[in-house]
Structure formats: structure tokens, C-alpha cells
Amino acid sequence: MTTAKKPSSRTRRRKVSAQDVLEYMGPEYGPVEWHSRYTPAEELVYTILSQHTSDLNSGRAFNNLMKTFGTIEGVADASAEDIEEAIRRGGLARQKAPRIKQVLAQIRDEIGGFDLSFLAEMPLEEAKAWLKRLNGIGPKTAAIILCFSLGMPAMPVDTHIYRVSQRLGLIGPKVNAEKAHDILEPMVAPEDVFPFHMYLIRHGRQVCKAQRPRCGECLMGWGCPTKPKMERAAVADARKKAKRKPAAKKRKAS
Numbered sequence: 272m273t274t275a276k277k278p279s280s281r282t283r284r285r286k287v288s289a290q291d292v293l294e295y296m297g298p299e300y301g302p303v304e305w306h307s308r309y310t311p312a313e314e315l316v317y318t319i320l321s322q323h324t325s326d327l328n329s330g331r332a333f334n335n336l337m338k339t340f341g342t343i344e345g346v347a348d349a350s351a352e353d354i355e356e357a358i359r360r361g362g363l364a365r366q367k368a369p370r371i372k373q374v375l376a377q378i379r380d381e382i383g384g385f386d387l388s389f390l391a392e393m394p395l396e397e398a399k400a401w402l403k404r405l406n407g408i409g410p411k412t413a414a415i416i417l418c419f420s421l422g423m424p425a426m427p428v429d430t431h432i433y434r435v436s437q438r439l440g441l442i443g444p445k446v447n448a449e450k451a452h453d454i455l456e457p458m459v460a461p462e463d464v465f466p467f468h469m470y471l472i473r474h475g476r477q478v479c480k481a482q483r484p485r486c487g488e489c490l491m492g493w494g495c496p497t498k499p500k501m502e503r504a505a506v507a508d509a510r511k512k513a514k515r516k517p518a519a520k521k522r523k524a525s
């Protein structure tokens with residue numbers, strides 16, 4: 272990891288802002304390039320498959336689903352049992368198959384097909400509201416579809432973004448993940464929403480990990496309000512381990 276530019280004494284005294292995230296993390300994790308990987312309906316199905324499972328398994332399940340039925344229309348026409356069979360390797364297939372079947376049926380009932388590209392023509396809030404009316408679609412899934420498939424300035428908040436934002440003090444400790452979408456998204460200009468999202472994810476994966484964040488090498492350490500607490504916890508952890516070692520050695524010797 273490269274070292275961030277040295278903060279001035281002024282930055283050391285103030286709270287971290289979303290603009291700081293862009294400014295400090297941009298050179299580290301950028302540039303990021305947006306490209307649409309799936310159609311909105313495919314993205315929706317992929318997002319259902321990605322819940323509570325790894326990217327690897329959800330990717331395999333999605334690929335197998337599309338290989339089996341060919342198109343989203345084919346998936347919608349299949350029985351829940353056949354969908355379940357096709358997505359088995361992704362985990363939780365019994366719960367996810369009927370959800371996929373149901374939401375696709377709902378979309379077809381409403382618009383007579385699966386072309387959701389009209390959402391890109393709507394104001395962002397309207398597009399979100401349209402998606403959130405669908406069964407089982409919450410703010411995160413709606414934001415994923417609008418952001419990743421249609422390139423709209425929606426901010427999906429995953430577990431990494433939620434954790435890093437809280438630790439940096441961008442959102443309060445009592446803000447839940449659903450509310451975090453509405454708070455974080457307007458913090459930056461629309462054209463910066465996607466990089467803001469990507470930088471926070473990368474930071475959460477590489478540095479501000481759930482267990483043992485690497486505060487010592489964090490480029491936001493100058494203003495992170497959680498850093499002192501994390502460092503105290505790391506010291507206490509190291510002391511505990513050091514105490515355990517001689518006891519373990521003694522046991523071995525006897």
C-alpha cells in the first residue's frame with residue numbers, strides 16, 4: 272500500500288468528510304471505470320443469488336441458470352423446482368428460486384417483458400421507488416440495479432461500505448444499513464457516487480477489515496474517530512496472546 276499525502280495540521284483536527292474519501296482514496300484505489308455487466312433484469316436475478324453467499328458461488332449459480340434457460344424469459348417460464356436445481360451450487364436455492372420466479376412474474380405482469388431500461392430515463396428517486404415496490408426488493412438491490420446496470424448515481428451500501436462509513440464517522444453509530452443509502456448518496460456529486468462506492472469497498476476489503484483493521488497503514492488514520500479504539504483493542508489482544516504463550520509452553524514442558 273502506498274503512503275497517502277501527509278495531512279496538514281488543519282486536516283488532523285477535523286472530521287473526515289466524503290470529499291476526503293474521494294481525495295485520499297482516489298489516488299490509492301482509482302481510477303475506477305464503470306461498465307454495465309448485466310441487463311437490469313439479469314442484475315436483479317444476480318443480486319438475489321448473491322445474498323448470503325460468496326461472489327464465486329453466486330457467479331457459478333448465475334452462469335448455470337443462464338446456461339440452462341438461455342434468457343431471462345426462459346428463467347421466468349421455468350418452474351421454481353427447475354430454477355432451484357439450476358442454482359443449487361449458489362446455496363439457499365430453495366428460498367431463492369421462488370423469489371426469482373415471483374419477482375420476474377411481477378415484472379412481466381407490469382410491463383409485459385423484462386426490459387427495464389426505461390428506469391434510466393426516470394429521475395433517480397422515481398426509479399428507486401419503482402423497483403422497491405417489487406416483492407423482496409429493498410434499497411440495496413434497487414441501488415445495485417440502477418448503479419451497476421444502468422450507470423445511475425445510486426449508492427449501494429454493502430457490508431464493507433457500511434462498516435467503513437461508520438468507523439470513519441460518515442454515518443452515526445445508530446444508522447442502519449437501509450438508512451445509510453439515503454445519507455451517503457447525497458454526500459458527493461452524482462458523478463462521484465460510483466467512485467465513492469468503489470473506494471469504500473476496496474478500503475473495507477484491503478485495510479479497514481471487519482476483524483483487525485490495519486489502522487497503522489490506513490490513509491484515513493489522521494481523522495478516523497475509531498482508530499484509537501481499534502489500536503487499544505489491538506494492544507489488549509497482543510497482551511492477551513503474550514500471556515497465553517508462557518502458559519502454553521509450561522504445559523508442553525510438563
Ligand code: SF4
Nearest residue numbers: 479484486489495498
Ligand atoms: S483508521 Fe482503522 S478503523 Fe479507521 S478507517 Fe482506517 S483502518 Fe478503519
